[in-house]
Amino acid sequence: xxxxxxxxxxxxxxxxxxxxxxxxxxxxxxxxxxxxxxxxxxxxxxxxxxxxxxxxxxxxxxxxxxxxxxxxxxxxxxxxxxxxxxxxxxxxxxxxxxxxxxxxxxxxxxxxxxxxxxxxxxxxxxxxxxxxxxxxxxxxxxxxxxxxxxxxxxxxxxxxxxxxxxxxxxxxxxxxxxxxxxxxxxxxxxxxxxxxxxxxxxxxxxxxxxxxxxxxxxxxxxxxxxxxxxxxxxxxxxxxxxxxxxxxxxxxxxxxxxxxxxxxxxxxxxxxxxxxxxxxxxxxxxxxxxxxxxxxxxxxxxxxxxxxxxxxxxxxxxxxxxxxxxxxxxxxxxxxxxxxxxxx
Amino acid sequence: xxxxxxxxxxxxxxxxxxxxxxxxxxxxxxxxxxxxxxxxxxxxxxxxxxxxxxxxxxxxxxxxxxxxxxxxxxxxxxx
Numbered sequence: 001x002x003x004x005x006x007x008x009x010x011x012x013x014x015x016x017x018x019x020x021x022x023x024x025x026x027x028x029x030x031x032x033x034x035x036x037x038x039x040x041x042x043x044x045x046x047x048x049x050x051x052x053x054x055x056x057x058x059x060x061x062x063x064x065x066x067x068x069x070x071x072x073x074x075x076x077x078x079x080x081x082x083x084x085x086x087x088x089x090x091x092x093x094x095x096x097x098x099x100x101x102x103x104x105x106x107x108x109x110x111x112x113x114x115x116x117x118x119x120x121x122x123x124x125x126x127x128x129x130x131x132x133x134x135x136x137x138x139x140x141x142x143x144x145x146x147x148x149x150x151x152x153x154x155x156x157x158x159x160x161x162x163x164x165x166x167x168x169x170x171x172x173x174x175x176x177x178x179x180x181x182x183x184x185x186x187x188x189x190x191x192x193x194x195x196x197x198x199x200x201x202x203x204x205x206x207x208x209x210x211x212x213x214x215x216x217x218x219x220x221x222x223x224x225x226x227x228x229x230x231x232x233x234x235x236x237x238x239x240x241x242x243x244x245x246x247x248x249x250x251x252x253x254x255x256x257x258x259x260x261x262x263x264x265x266x267x268x269x270x271x272x273x274x275x276x277x278x279x280x281x282x283x284x285x286x287x288x289x290x291x292x293x294x295x296x297x298x299x300x301x302x303x304x305x306x307x308x309x310x311x312x313x314x315x316x317x318x319x320x321x322x323x324x325x326x327x328x329x330x331x332x333x334x335x336x337x338x339x340x341x342x343x344x
Numbered sequence: 345x346x347x348x349x350x351x352x353x354x355x356x357x358x359x360x361x362x363x364x365x366x367x368x369x370x371x372x373x374x375x376x377x378x379x380x381x382x383x384x385x386x387x388x389x390x391x392x393x394x395x396x397x398x399x400x401x402x403x404x405x406x407x408x409x410x411x412x413x414x415x416x417x418x419x420x421x422x423x
Binding site for chain 1: 345346348349350352353356357359361365384399402403406407409410413414
């Protein structure tokens, strides 16, 4: 069921309130981080500048407030389940920000955020539908156990993929903004094709776009705020949760193909999970001219950024533009996937 | 990179078709328990094979791309 005029006010609030929360809290919080000395080097600047980090708590606050608005509108357990899910991811991210988790500990701890989603499904069946819709093929048969295992496994994969896309000014915020729009498009089309599917699924998804848009303002080149692992893991976890509760898994996977390829390249060239701060040979380096270059060493890890830079050196701003164009193409393919699934 | 992204997408759709329209419905006229078990195992193996095939194709494309670029710009001591 597509949203009607009566729904539009709540849907607008689900987007605008989180946006306002981030804009309202961020300036004061950045000042707080600076006074406490919680700043990190922006290593892609000459000379390196100091940027407040992590701003994950403000991003979490925006998302939680947005989900509360969505809950007031929908009265569905989806919003509280998503709040529980992102809270757990936030705690894991904060531990990583403050103490640095090992390469294997982080993915294992990120199995936990799925627990609120699964519990909510037991309490109120319908939080997610244990089947997957494919373009042309329609719906697979329902398999609660297999689907739930996939949900539990998907959250660490997606949240780590987002975490690995968090290296340059405006990269992760732009990536979240574009991919959240792709998922919302899929949910909108699904809402139009299934009568029992209420606009509440849209309401729980809109806070991610609102927060990402507000954060992009602070995170774009030259960054005034970094999200830290507490931010990127929350973004990735929320994206995965929305794909599951919105029933748009395939479109979501397609939208984040650049991040999946990036993670896969890193894992395959490093032969396993390695904390990114402990990677020996660097895939890229910055020269005195302030441009980023791809490492020419054969043993350096293959990353998305290195592959882009193999075309030629780029400034940070040009590089992020290329990454976001690639993400935009993936999001268009995601939109095509949604149309093939729900319209044709 | 755009080409690899589009190929990754197309492979997802093609492999989903092979999985749900070819492998899963495949039901030859067999009735013995052993043959049915073997068929189920064969379907699991073929499904895993599709996943591995996706990775192999993407890795091959990526390595071909990286090596061709490195050949064009041979390794230097500054890197």
